[in-house]
Amino acid sequence: MNTGKRALLLVAHGSRLPEANAEVAQLTERLREASGARFEIITHAFLEIAEPDIPTGIGVCVAQGATQLWVLPYFLAAGRHVRDDVPALLDQARERYPHATICLCEHLGAEASLPELLLRLAKGNPA
Amino acid sequence: MNTGKRALLLVAHGSRLPEANAEVAQLTERLREASGARFEIITHAFLEIAEPDIPTGIGVCVAQGATQLWVLPYFLAAGRHVRDDVPALLDQARERYPHATICLCEHLGAEASLPELLLRLAKGNPA
Numbered sequence: 001m002n003t004g005k006r007a008l009l010l011v012a013h014g015s016r017l018p019e020a021n022a023e024v025a026q027l028t029e030r031l032r033e034a035s036g037a038r039f040e041i042i043t044h045a046f047l048e049i050a051e052p053d054i055p056t057g058i059g060v061c062v063a064q065g066a067t068q069l070w071v072l073p074y075f076l077a078a079g080r081h082v083r084d085d086v087p088a089l090l091d092q093a094r095e096r097y098p099h100a101t102i103c104l105c106e107h108l109g110a111e112a113s114l115p116e117l118l119l120r121l122a123k124g125n126p127a
Numbered sequence: 128m129n130t131g132k133r134a135l136l137l138v139a140h141g142s143r144l145p146e147a148n149a150e151v152a153q154l155t156e157r158l159r160e161a162s163g164a165r166f167e168i169i170t171h172a173f174l175e176i177a178e179p180d181i182p183t184g185i186g187v188c189v190a191q192g193a194t195q196l197w198v199l200p201y202f203l204a205a206g207r208h209v210r211d212d213v214p215a216l217l218d219q220a221r222e223r224y225p226h227a228t229i230c231l232c233e234h235l236g237a238e239a240s241l242p243e244l245l246l247r248l249a250k251g252n253p254a
Contacts, residue, residue: 008246008249010245012203015204015206017204017206017207019204019205019206020204020205020206023203023204023205023236024204027236027241027242027245030241030242031242031245031246033242034242034243034246035242035246038246039249070249072245072248072249074203074245076139076150076201076203076235077142077144077146077147077150077151078146078147078150079142079144079146079147080144105248105249106248107248108203108244108245108248109150109154110248111244111245111247111248113244113247114154114157114244115154115157115158115160115161115162116161117235117238117240117241117244118137118154118158118199118201118235118238119135119158119161119162119165120238120240121199121232121233121234121235121237121238122135122166122197122199122232
């Protein structure tokens with residue numbers, strides 16, 4: 001039986017704009033508030049430019065006792081990053097942490113309820 | 128009384144990957160299916176790289192009879208594009224089409240229910 005912790009790692013691209021990276025950190029905080037008891041660990045990492053990078057983010061989760069990791073790509077399109085770069089990093093992490101189970105979630109752009117969420121953004125009247 | 132049509136214009140960054148731009152077109156189709164009777168016109172445009180560009184997208188809506196436009200930035204972060212580039216294009220469009228009301232919605236990353244949507248993506252068990 002697996003008695004380790006469950007971790008959710010939100011993976012964003014990373015920006016040269018510090019405030020854009022700060023938005024990801026704020027979203028991680030909101031994820032913690034919204035997740036209830038489902039994940040003992042929720043943190044984020046960046047593919048490029050910003051830190052922590054993805055290997056570091058996975059390492060942090062494992063060091064905190066995670067044995068089941070869900071990696072959630074905060075990307076709108078299934079481009080090269082989502083299709084190739086993130087999976088390659090996860091393969092390396094699986095070799096490094098064979099006792100952990102690392103699952104790659106679908107990217108944000110694939111979520112079926114995205115249209116409803118977008119329509120909520122357009123709820124106001126034109127100014 | 129305003130008897131013109133209501134239009135929703137989804138604005139994405141635009142990618143060099145045709146399949147990423149095709150994802151935006153598919154999302155526009157899903158928006159049409161999800162919106163019911165709320166918008167008579169739903170289409171998309173790109174800020175850079177891909178076509179149609181934003182002035183063209185607005186022009187298409189106006190040519191189809193839109194007098195109320197909601198412009199919805201399909202962006203995760205409030206970077207330069209969301210803060211400066213898209214609003215500047217909308218100001219130009221307001222001068223060009225003074226009879227139309229053009230409203231800039233919040234960008235996707237600001238939607239309050241985003242954490243719940245992300246948690247749904249992590250609903251599966253690790254493989």
